[in-house]
Amino acid sequence: MPRGRTGFLTLLAWFAPAAAALAATDYLGVVPPKAVQPPAAVATCAACHGATGTAIAPTFPNLAGQNYSYLLKTLEDFRTGQRKNATMTPMIATVPVAPDNANLKQLAAYFSAQRLDEAKTPGVAAGPLTLEQAQAGYQLYFQGNAKADVPSCVACHSMSGEGDPSMAVPRLAGQNAAYLVSQLQQFAAGSRATAPDHVMAKIAKRLTAPEMQNVSAYLEHMRPSLLPGGGPTSYAQFVQANPSGGVPGIPPAEIAATK
Ligand code: HEC
Ligand code: HEC
Known part of the structure; x- marks a missing residue:
């Protein structure tokens, strides 16, 4: 058509x-931080999203390969309560508040740098x-x-x-x-x-x-x-x-x- x-x-x-x-947002043209060593908090995230961002079940989102600016915006939305979820909201609370959301930036940079193997997602496996x-x-x-x-x-x-x-x-x-x-x-x-x-x-x-x-x-x-x-x-x-x-x-x- x-x-x-x-x-x-x-x-x-x-x-x-x-x-x-x-x-009007801050996300245009942002450059992700270079560090892609897994931040300590990844150990928590891994329980649902996988250590390298491929979720453990299809009800959880894959984070690998998701773009940095969206990941950062979303983590900030969870932090401020703009986005709420009974499972995810308590998880963001386990990440300490840091100046300029530096730790959220590290998490967003880490997961966006992981490659999603689309053939191996839990959704495709289903x-x-x-x-x-x-x-x-x-x-x-x-x-x-x-x-x-x-x-x-x-x-x-x-x-x-x-x-x-x-x-x-x-x-x-x-x-x-x-x-x-x-x-x-x-x-x-x-x-x-x-x-x-x-x-x-x-x-x-x-x-x-x-x-x-x-x-x-x-x-x-x-x-x-x-x-x-x-x-x-x-x-x-x-x-x-x-x-x-x-x-x-x-x-x-x-x-x-x-x-
Ligand atoms: C106990 C399971 C669990 C853990 C642990 C967890 N999450 Fe989540 N996460 C979820 C669920 C469920 C959702 C979907 C929420 C919804 O429906 O809005 C989600 C959504 C997200 C999203 C949104 C993805 C998108 O595409 O919009 C991001 C980003 C995220 N989580 C990051 C993290 C990070 C970073 C950590 C570690 C600090 C973490 N999560 C720990 C369950 C978890
Ligand atoms: C005008 C632009 C626009 C169009 C057209 C659009 N989207 Fe979106 N979509 C967005 C934006 C912006 C977001 C991010 C929202 C946020 O910041 O949480 C989004 C988020 C989403 C999400 C959430 C993804 C996640 O990881 O949580 C889904 C699902 C989605 N869109 C599906 C669709 C589908 C299906 C269509 C077509 C029928 C569509 N969108 C058309 C702009 C658009």
Whole structure:
């Protein structure tokens, strides 16, 4: 589905306030500290997020390879109580308060420097996704849903699913689906209100439960390395280049054989 003129204008309407709100934060252009030795607190984080940032279960987020600016913003949001979670809030309290949040910066730098092995996340280990889910998730991510005024996710989360560090937009590629679904539900319910200008709440409220599941399942299996030079310009073009089938960005072996 080519993005028409109306689609493009809708996209700009979503983007402009977000960019303006984000420009006011400290996260633009931040340079992570060099030290990537694990800070002492990592021993605590490891119980759920793994020592090198690959979570121990799909309900916990992988932190490896997440961008520094988003990780830092998020840790600060937990610290100030802007973002709350019954499990995570007590954990941030175990990290001593330090001037200029130096220790949160060290944690963000450490986890962002770890490489996420997307083939080995707990989400991928849980099993393949169906072709229907992969196609529906792909479509929502790259094209949005004009009928429900849902912008494409690619507009902010990038053509390869790696996010946009310059605006603290998180990487979604390779993230566990169970975690992603829970966040979309929280954005929709208003219990997570961390995005500038509430962009994610506005979007999540317009998603159906199956759409949340499908896009999350797609993202869990999405490999930036399979989207060289960015995502496909059209599904038809992808099918032409891949006559054996499949879905852009997903290893064919992870799509369940359909009847
Ligand atoms: C007992 C399990 C547990 C431990 C230990 C733990 N966390 Fe978490 N963490 C969670 C859960 C659960 C969430 C998801 C919270 C939610 O749904 O909002 C989370 C979320 C996060 C996120 C948000 C990720 C994202 O993509 O938005 C970051 C960053 C994070 N934790 C960092 C840490 C750090 C750093 C430590 C160590 C100081 C730590 N966590 C210790 C359970 C844990
Ligand atoms: C206008 C820009 C924009 C668009 C479009 C957008 N997002 Fe986001 N998204 C964000 C920002 C900014 C955040 C970070 C919020 C914060 O600071 O906590 C985010 C966070 C998220 C998170 C939380 C990730 C985590 O690690 O906790 C999920 C899940 C998500 N977006 C999914 C989507 C999906 C699915 C779509 C498409 C249907 C989408 N987003 C479209 C800007 C956008």
